[in-house]
Amino acid sequence: MGLFGLTVTRFIRAFLLTMLCLGILSSLCMAASTHELTYFKSYETTVDGEEVIRFELGLNRDGLAYKESTKAYRPNTLILDLDDTIPGRLRHQMQLSGIGESLKVQEVELKHTRLQLNFTKPVEELSYRVYTLSENRKERKPARLVIDVSKRGKKAAGSTEGVEGHTIVLDAGHGGSDTGAIGPSGLTEKEVTLAVTQKVRDILENSGAHVVMTRDSDRDVYGVNATDRQELQARVDVSLREPATEIFVSVHCNAFSSPSAHGVETYYYAGSPLGYRLAALLDEELLREGGLQDRGVKDANFYVLRHSAVPASLVELAFITNYQEERLLADDGYQSGLAEAIARAIGRYFSGN
Amino acid sequence: MQNNMKLYRGLLLLAATAILAVTAGCDPQGEKPPTAVSSSASASVASSSEKPSSSTSGSKQEAPKSVEVELYYPDATATKLVSVKKKLDITKEDKYNAAVHALMQDPKEKTVTGIFPKTAKLRSVRLQGDVAVVDFDSNIRKGFSGGSTGERFLVGSVVNTLTNFPEIKKVRFLLDGKEIESLAGHMDLTEPVARMNSLME
Numbered sequence: 299m300g301l302f303g304l305t306v307t308r309f310i311r312a313f314l315l316t317m318l319c320l321g322i323l324s325s326l327c328m329a330a331s332t333h334e335l336t337y338f339k340s341y342e343t344t345v346d347g348e349e350v351i352r353f354e355l356g357l358n359r360d361g362l363a364y365k366e367s368t369k370a371y372r373p374n375t376l377i378l379d380l381d382d383t384i385p386g387r388l389r390h391q392m393q394l395s396g397i398g399e400s401l402k403v404q405e406v407e408l409k410h411t412r413l414q415l416n417f418t419k420p421v422e423e424l425s426y427r428v429y430t431l432s433e434n435r436k437e438r439k440p441a442r443l444v445i446d447v448s449k450r451g452k453k454a455a456g457s458t459e460g461v462e463g464h465t466i467v468l469d470a471g472h473g474g475s476d477t478g479a480i481g482p483s484g485l486t487e488k489e490v491t492l493a494v495t496q497k498v499r500d501i502l503e504n505s506g507a508h509v510v511m512t513r514d515s516d517r518d519v520y521g522v523n524a525t526d527r528q529e530l531q532a533r534v535d536v537s538l539r540e541p542a543t544e545i546f547v548s549v550h551c552n553a554f555s556s557p558s559a560h561g562v563e564t565y566y567y568a569g570s571p572l573g574y575r576l577a578a579l580l581d582e583e584l585l586r587e588g589g590l591q592d593r594g595v596k597d598a599n600f601y602v603l604r605h606s607a608v609p610a611s612l613v614e615l616a617f618i619t620n621y622q623e624e625r626l627l628a629d630d631g632y633q634s635g636l637a638e639a640i641a642r643a644i645g646r647y648f649s650g651n
Numbered sequence: 652m653q654n655n656m657k658l659y660r661g662l663l664l665l666a667a668t669a670i671l672a673v674t675a676g677c678d679p680q681g682e683k684p685p686t687a688v689s690s691s692a693s694a695s696v697a698s699s700s701e702k703p704s705s706s707t708s709g710s711k712q713e714a715p716k717s718v719e720v721e722l723y724y725p726d727a728t729a730t731k732l733v734s735v736k737k738k739l740d741i742t743k744e745d746k747y748n749a750a751v752h753a754l755m756q757d758p759k760e761k762t763v764t765g766i767f768p769k770t771a772k773l774r775s776v777r778l779q780g781d782v783a784v785v786d787f788d789s790n791i792r793k794g795f796s797g798g799s800t801g802e803r804f805l806v807g808s809v810v811n812t813l814t815n816f817p818e819i820k821k822v823r824f825l826l827d828g829k830e831i832e833s834l835a836g837h838m839d840l841t842e843p844v845a846r847m848n849s850l851m852e
């Protein structure tokens with residue numbers, strides 16, 4: 299027994315040691331590539347002037363890839379699938395209060411974590427945004443996954459007459475790698491056009507219209523490094539893909555080399571009487587709402603107007619390069635007013651008055 | 652692992668070749684030879700030593716040193732283009748290049764304003780039939796104010812200044828020698844632009 303037993307013991311010891319090393323190695327590897335949830339909290343905050351409930355999950359590292367989805371049979375649940383992520387020590391089921399009812403955290407497959415955020419209302423009635431925030435050493439904040447839910451909700455948007463049943467394509471000018479014009483205090487055209495266009499969308503949808511957006515986030519429509527033609531054609535293509543499209547409205551902020559240029563202008567493509575009518579109504583409503591100088595309804599050889607298959611107009615809300623108008627364009631309330639004006643003009647276009 | 656490395660290298664090589672192939676075929680201009688532009692027949696020549704001379708002694712005729720040209724600048728609030736008469740030195744370059752170069756400098760007149768970014772450079776202006784081909788470097792995009800109005804007035808100031816020469820009917824814009832589709836993402840510049848009279852009202 300003696301010698302044999304010793305060999306076996308040694309063998310077992312060596313084996314265990316090897317396994318331990320392997321274990322440490324593999325956990326090191328995992329730490330180097332896998333994300334781990336570190337905490338969850340929810341609180342109220344303000345984002346771009348809008349009050350939101352924030353659901354925040356801490357992560358041990360940046361670079362999280364996730365997919366967002368909903369299921370028709372569970373309309374109140376927002377599902378987030380996190381690639382290469384383990385739940386860590388996060389509790390599997392949490393009761394929440396307010397708009398969020400509960401959060402379920404599950405490692406559904408090895409290193410694949412699913413979050414199910416249950417709300418008190420159907421997800422499609424909420425105005426929310428999911429995004430990641432990078433680690434911020436200065437502020438001592440880790441990488442985070444954030445779900446911001448607006449306290450107002452989508453249904454709080456106003457409504458307008460005359461658009462029910464109509465299909466409208468809205469184009470938020472520029473975006474992604476193309477900031478568009480930049481104001482003296484740094485406001486970018488792409489953020490204003492997106493904010494206003496989203497507000498127009500909410501009002502129109504709230505009034506029973508079908509709205510297609512060329513972009514609904516800060517992105518290039520065709521892609522980064524696209525040629526101008528590819529990028530602009532991609533916006534036109536959005537309306538071509540939706541055969542029911544009746545009109546195309548592109549929202550922009552104007553700019554000029556001298557800060558004294560100011561006011562509103564709307565554009566149409568020469569030879570399109572309906573395009574002119576749309577541009578004229580938009581100009582009229584924007585002036586009435588915003589109180590800026592009327593620079594007129596103009597025809598121009600603009601790409602998205604020329605290549606549009608439906609009546610189209612491009613609106614220049616105001617000059618972002620003018621100090622006063624830049625301040626107005628940055629204001630959430632002013633943006634909402636302009637959005638209502640655009641929605642009213644579209645309603646008048648369809649109802650013929 | 653070894654196999655993987657080989658595969659990666661192969662893919663990289665393939666990608667590099669593809670990029671080369673794409674960029675090699677990327678010169679849409681097709682190297683059209685520039686037409687010589689020395690004619691000054693139609694401009695109002697204001698040479699100091701202009702003498703009436705017979706057409707046969709053309710070689711002995713002294714070339715005019717300057718020419719008076721109407722330049723179109725936007726007014727400060729960008730409501731219209733305003734013409735400003737300027738005498739341009741044409742001893743070092745032809746009047747078309749001189750005119751666009753002058754446009755790119757901020758005007759001293761209080762009634763008008765410059766629209767070009769300061770870093771922008773003109774590469775050349777040449778004639779192809781009745782189309783002036785104006786080639787800027789890409790800095791014209793980097794420092795540009797943008798905006799529909801900014802874009803229309805920059806394009807309009809060049810087009811209306813050059814189409815003031817009766818031999819020029821339209822203007823085509825290039826950037827670094829390549830054709831462009833737009834300058835600031837509004838105007839369709841895929842075709843040569845005719846005089847923009849709407850900016851003169």
